[in-house]
Amino acid sequence: AARYAFDYKGIAEDLMHGQFAVQQNFLPVGFNGALTDQPYSYDPQKAxxxxxxxxxxxxxxxxxxxxxxxxLDIAQALQASFAKAGIEVELIPGVSSQIATDVKAHKYESTLTAWGPDYFDPHTNASAFAYNPENGSKTLAWRANWHIPALNKQTLQARSETDAVKRTETYQALQRQVRESSPFVIGLQNKKLVALRDDVQGYVQGITPEMVFYKNVTKSE
Incomplete structure (x- = not known):
């Protein structure tokens, strides 16, 4: 129900004015295997x-x-969109560090947060959203108290898969399973806005900081 009570486009386009794009999968657009389809739309009646x-x-x-x-701005928008589905959302604002501590201690009902990849490989996010080993690794799945033995095995298989096509397919299967049956409602991907002068040529914004190569940049006089 929560997936249909999320006003994806309203938040991305109207509230945030293009600072975010709708993305409903745990791999960001630009990563190998990232799904870009959007099976859910805002439908409070269906929720x-x-x-x-x-x-x-x-x-x-x-x-x-x-x-x-x-x-907090996004949370207030969600409060309003969920209300149209008859769902009351009580916002609990707080200092980021304290909220993070409470989440890691499993002292929360739900939370709104952002997640960023640590390196440019799909395993970085798969190991967070689709992996919760029995010994506990403090992943996002662990913080959500989501026990997923089958996905744990699948995540490790994807990491060690040497066939590029099979590896991509496995990560795509993981994304579908997470978005359909996990406690995560993924809705937005942050967009970095870059301003360039007309006389600057050759600049390409990489998906991670280390993928920006300034050696190719030229400036016309």
Missing amino acids: AQILKDAGIKNPHFKLAVSNQPPY
Whole structure:
């Protein structure tokens, strides 16, 4: 139901004015194997019907969120979009460090947060969203208390797969499973806005800082 109560385009385009793009998969656009299809759209009536069919009356939950922009702004927009589906969202603003501590201690109902890759390989995010080994690794899946033995095995298989096509297919399968049955509602991908003067040529913005090569940049006089 939450996936249909999220006003993806309204937040990305109207609220954030293009600073974010809609992305419903744990791999960001630009990474090998990243899915770009968007199976969910804002449909509060459908969300409400799902809850009704499940016998859930007066749905409500607490959402812990950083009191810094843009998190609180997005959280308030979600509060409004969920309300149209009959879902009451109680915002719990706080200092980012304290919220992170509470999440890691499993002292929260839900939280709004951002996640960034550590290196340019799909395993960096797969190991966070689709991996929670029994010994506990403090991954996002662990923080969500989501036990996923089958996906753990799949994630490790993808990491060690030497066939490029099979590796990509495995990461795509992982993304589909996470977006369909996980406790994560992934909705947005941050966009870095770059301003260039007309006389600067050859600049290409890489998806990570180390992928920007200034040696190719020239400036006309």
